[in-house]
């Protein structure tokens with residue numbers, strides 16, 4: 001098993017005005033999230049979100065971090081969320097075992113010593129997309145099933161932005177310090193997410209795109225300030241960090257799904273500054 005954590009730095013909006021495509025990808029894109037048997041993480045200096053993929057096959061996997069975070073164990077001063085986007089899995093949270101089918105999520109409170117990830121079938125491994133934020137208080141851990149969630153349903157077909165937003169880690173489901181996490185499914189024929197676009201200076205956010213319609217489907221993710229936007233072409237199962245000052249919106253050439261995770265100043269999902277369509281450049 002390989003364990004890799006890549007550090008991304010925080011940027012000024014002025015920095016990216018001059019980035020080449022390669023630099024933009026190097027600074028904001030997580031190229032590989034799920035590798036069978038491995039744990040791949042990104043540590044971004046933007047609000048210190050850690051996110052990435054845990055893909056167990058024949059062996060159980062555990063995120064072990066201590067020196068990197070200056071603590072004794074990973075969740076000593078952090079909370080964790082995850083959603084399975086792959087085959088059937090099992091997770092054991094401080095001794096409590098839960099089945100994790102595709103679309104099952106979990107909130108794990110600060111202070112939890114052991115989170116063990118397993119796949120039922122190594123040939124069709126579970127893919128746990130994980131996100132962790134600094135925390136200072138323990139709230140109860142809880143499995144969250146998609147059936148428990150009443151989705152938001154923004155957009156409409158005429159604007160090609162009809163979608164369902166499932167808020168997993170949200171005050172509707174669990175008490176948390178600062179992590180929010182959810183799953184957005186585009187309606188057939190719709191292709192725009194998060195359009196009209198928004199920023200939230202109070203929180204950063206990472207998007208991970210997956211379940212593309214076919215092998216040639218590509219998503220295009222937009223980042224940057226509303227008046228200085230850049231795009232990144234994505235293959236399935238890639239993720240992008242979006243600084244607080246950045247829009248985060250995407251479109252694709254076929255159907256797709258994505259998971260968003262954010263943290264920062266507040267846990268007020270609606271605290272967004274919607275960008276006027278005339279202000280996008």
Ligand SMILES: O=C[C@H](O)[C@@H](O)CC(=O)C(=O)O
Nearest residue numbers: 163165184193194195205260
């Ligand atoms: O701050 C909230 C996040 O950007 C996402 O929840 C938005 C989203 O999933 C969508 O509009 O499709």
Ligand SMILES: [Zn+2]
Nearest residue numbers: 198200205248
């Ligand atoms: Zn957002």
